[in-house]
Amino acid sequence: MRMWNRMLWVTTALTGAMVVALSMAVLLAQAPSGGKKALPQTTTSTDAAIKASEDAFKKSLELKNYTVPKKPWGEPDLSGVWLTATYTRLQRPQELGDKEFYTEAEAIAEYKKAAESDAEVDPRTVHYDWKEYAMDAWQGGATPNLRTSLIVDPKNGRLPPLTPEAQQRRAAAAAAAKQQDPMLGVKTFGNLYTRCVLGLGALPLVRGGMPGADSAAAAAGVTAEAFFFQSPGYVTIVMQSNNDVRIIPTDNRPHVQSQVRQWLGDSRGHWEGNTLVVESTNFNDPKPATHFLGATDSLSIVERFTRVGPNTMRYQYTVTDPKTWTRPWSVDTTMPRVDPSMIYEFACHEQNYGLINVVTGTQIRYREGTRDLRGNGAPE
Amino acid sequence: MRIGWTGLSAFLATMAIVWAATITSEGQAPAAGRAQGAAPQTAAPAGARQTPAQPRPAAAAQGARTEDGKPNLNGIWQAINTANWDIEAHHAEAGPHNDIMGAWGSEPAGMGIVEGGAIPYKPEALKKKQDNFKNRMLVKITNDPHRFDTGDPELECFRPGVPRANYMPFPFQIFQNKDQILMVYEYKGAMRTVFMDKHQDAPVDSWMGWSNGRWEGDTLVIDVTGFNGHQWLDRAGNFLSDTAHVVERWTPRGRAHMMYEATIEDPATFTRPWKISFPVYRRLEPNIQLLEFNCVPFVEEMIYTPLGLYNPPNRSSR
Numbered sequence: 001m002r003m004w005n006r007m008l009w010v011t012t013a014l015t016g017a018m019v020v021a022l023s024m025a026v027l028l029a030q031a032p033s034g035g036k037k038a039l040p041q042t043t044t045s046t047d048a049a050i051k052a053s054e055d056a057f058k059k060s061l062e063l064k065n066y067t068v069p070k071k072p073w074g075e076p077d078l079s080g081v082w083l084t085a086t087y088t089r090l091q092r093p094q095e096l097g098d099k100e101f102y103t104e105a106e107a108i109a110e111y112k113k114a115a116e117s118d119a120e121v122d123p124r125t126v127h128y129d130w131k132e133y134a135m136d137a138w139q140g141g142a143t144p145n146l147r148t149s150l151i152v153d154p155k156n157g158r159l160p161p162l163t164p165e166a167q168q169r170r171a172a173a174a175a176a177a178k179q180q181d182p183m184l185g186v187k188t189f190g191n192l193y194t195r196c197v198l199g200l201g202a203l204p205l206v207r208g209g210m211p212g213a214d215s216a217a218a219a220a221g222v223t224a225e226a227f228f229f230q231s232p233g234y235v236t237i238v239m240q241s242n243n244d245v246r247i248i249p250t251d252n253r254p255h256v257q258s259q260v261r262q263w264l265g266d267s268r269g270h271w272e273g274n275t276l277v278v279e280s281t282n283f284n285d286p287k288p289a290t291h292f293l294g295a296t297d298s299l300s301i302v303e304r305f306t307r308v309g310p311n312t313m314r315y316q317y318t319v320t321d322p323k324t325w326t327r328p329w330s331v332d333t334t335m336p337r338v339d340p341s342m343i344y345e346f347a348c349h350e351q352n353y354g355l356i357n358v359v360t361g362t363q364i365r366y367r368e369g370t371r372d373l374r375g376n377g378a379p380e
Numbered sequence: 381m382r383i384g385w386t387g388l389s390a391f392l393a394t395m396a397i398v399w400a401a402t403i404t405s406e407g408q409a410p411a412a413g414r415a416q417g418a419a420p421q422t423a424a425p426a427g428a429r430q431t432p433a434q435p436r437p438a439a440a441a442q443g444a445r446t447e448d449g450k451p452n453l454n455g456i457w458q459a460i461n462t463a464n465w466d467i468e469a470h471h472a473e474a475g476p477h478n479d480i481m482g483a484w485g486s487e488p489a490g491m492g493i494v495e496g497g498a499i500p501y502k503p504e505a506l507k508k509k510q511d512n513f514k515n516r517m518l519v520k521i522t523n524d525p526h527r528f529d530t531g532d533p534e535l536e537c538f539r540p541g542v543p544r545a546n547y548m549p550f551p552f553q554i555f556q557n558k559d560q561i562l563m564v565y566e567y568k569g570a571m572r573t574v575f576m577d578k579h580q581d582a583p584v585d586s587w588m589g590w591s592n593g594r595w596e597g598d599t600l601v602i603d604v605t606g607f608n609g610h611q612w613l614d615r616a617g618n619f620l621s622d623t624a625h626v627v628e629r630w631t632p633r634g635r636a637h638m639m640y641e642a643t644i645e646d647p648a649t650f651t652r653p654w655k656i657s658f659p660v661y662r663r664l665e666p667n668i669q670l671l672e673f674n675c676v677p678f679v680e681e682m683i684y685t686p687l688g689l690y691n692p693p694n695r696s697s698r
């Protein structure tokens with residue numbers, strides 16, 4: 001029933017503000033089958049949520065000598081649901097220069113600023129009841145961060161320059177967008193998320209908060225949960241968003257052959273002390289969409305998961321794509337734990353009403369001459 | 381999908397029998413199984429990842445029992461039957477569009493998995509089953525729940541539901557813990573969590589249902605409810621409503637196969653409970669793993685073209 005109401009909202013919006021409908025459609029296309037509460041006391045109060053996040057943040061700072069619990073078969077226990085939403089930006093704002101860390105007070109102030117701006121509701125843009133669980137990141141338990149950016153390498157906290165090949169690719173894509181058939185179609189959105197091909201951020205898991213997030217939904221922190229299921233020889237990650245599943249064997253087996261290409265690549269893990277190290281390769285070419293930030297099928301990602309507190313997972317990753325960036329770049333961040341340790345079915349494609357509405361609306365607006373060809377055009 | 385189906389089945393069955401014969405003693409020796417539990421990985425220096433000459437799947441390295449003494453179901457499994465075409469006994473048929481699909485698109489025969497004869501449909505439900513069969517390839521995607529009134533959900537890459545997921549011609553993987561069991565199906569990457577610890581009523585309706593599990597001796601019994609009523613049991617139009625209640629029983633018979641049985645109760649559809657049963661086999665290839673079958677891109681042209689919404693910039697792209 002709630003799903004139905006959401007659809008009516010968007011249908012209404014399409015007859016009104018198309019810009020709004022397009023940005024919200026990303027949210028609409030993927031709505032979870034259920035909902036839950038990480039912070040039951042705080043989900044409808046911004047102030048209470050900010051206070052709770054501060055407390056969680058301070059607690060996580062105090063844990064210097066944490067001993068990670070072990071599974072019965074001896075591996076460190078990473079199981080549970082971890083939140084991938086953050087307000088920390090992927091790239092450091094230029095004005096911060098080489099400032100890598102905030103003070104504790106600055107970190108909390110930054111968080112407060114972001115959470116309050118996230119909680120602001122423009123009545124013209126409301127499709128969801130924003131008091132529902134985790135429609136904004138502060139409702140899901142996102143915490144402050146001492147780091148000024150997710151990126152820690154290069155030292156300036158910013159993405160390395162694009163290769164000449166990637167610059168050409170981008171220019172060609174922009175030119176092609178202008179040449180497209182006026183009948184905008186499902187695939188010309190190039191948005192894997194709206195099409196329910198992939199959910200939010202299965203790989204890498206944490207992509208940076210607003211502003212500058214890679215999609216409206218990422219900024220909102222909706223369904224930004226990763227369920228880690230551990231069994232002997234495997235760590236399996238099930239995303240709440242789209243229920244994307246990554247099965248990670250930890251037994252040192254070699255990757256599948258290079259001609260096998262997949263949306264989420266092929267992941268192989270091993271343990272280095274208490275850290276799970278996962279290397280993912282064999283990504284497909286998702287044309288006309290791209291992988292994370294415009295990456296290609298030559299992408300490889302190495303992730304490191306270390307539980308540094310009962311409710312804190314350190315998450316580091318290094319992205320390499322010689323067809324896109326002139327050098328690898330790395331992120332260092334944390335994911336807070338959410339309870340209960342379960343996720344709900346997320347039948348996205350089955351009830352993707354939003355895609356029909358949004359593409360139809362865009363075609364109408366294009367014929368009327370009030371929209372360009374690309375809709376919101378944000379790369380996935 | 382159907383290429384070499386019969387050959388693959390025969391190969392799997394042979395492998396399973398050979399394997400079963402060689403490990404029978406292990407399968408009956410819980411103590412030995414426990415002793416063979418997977419050893420924890422020790423710290424390895426960075427960048428020194430070794431690739432052993434013979435990959436050693438974790439599941440195969442484990443014993444017949446888990447740490448808490450339960451049968452160890454960890455691993456990749458697959459049913460070998462043709463129930464996904466029709467759960468009842470059936471002979472081979474030309475498939476739809478055999479003008480272009482020929483033998484590829486034809487439907488293999490099978491003995492069926494229904495116990496004790498005909499499915500006890502209520503008269504109006506039998507009519508719906510027959511209509512379903514006629515309309516099985518009808519695709520009429522709408523932006524409201526009427527999209528579920530048309531053909532087989534499998535055709536449109538919708539989730540298969542339970543029990544159908546267990547006998548589709550794809551492997552599935554079981555990840556087992558004391559408190560929860562995770563089942564991931566290669567078809568669509570559909571998954572379900574079986575709650576062994578905290579049982580509760582389904583909080584919401586869903587395609588795969590809500591699974592509460594328990595052990596009865598060496599049988600894993602899963603009580604599945606909370607269905608959304610869109611589930612088909614096969615391509616022949618057999619179906620369940622949202623009042624369906626499925627009780628599954630998974631009983632290991634050695635390391636390489638287990639018996640699967642499901643009791644299906646659905647007062648809106650059937651006059652009495654009825655049963656299906658079939659074996660599932662462990663996939664024993666040393667390098668076996670689930671691969672992606674993300675079928676959403678495979679159905680977009682079919683479902684969005686009639687709406688005038690499918691218009692890729694480059695038709696040769698995926």
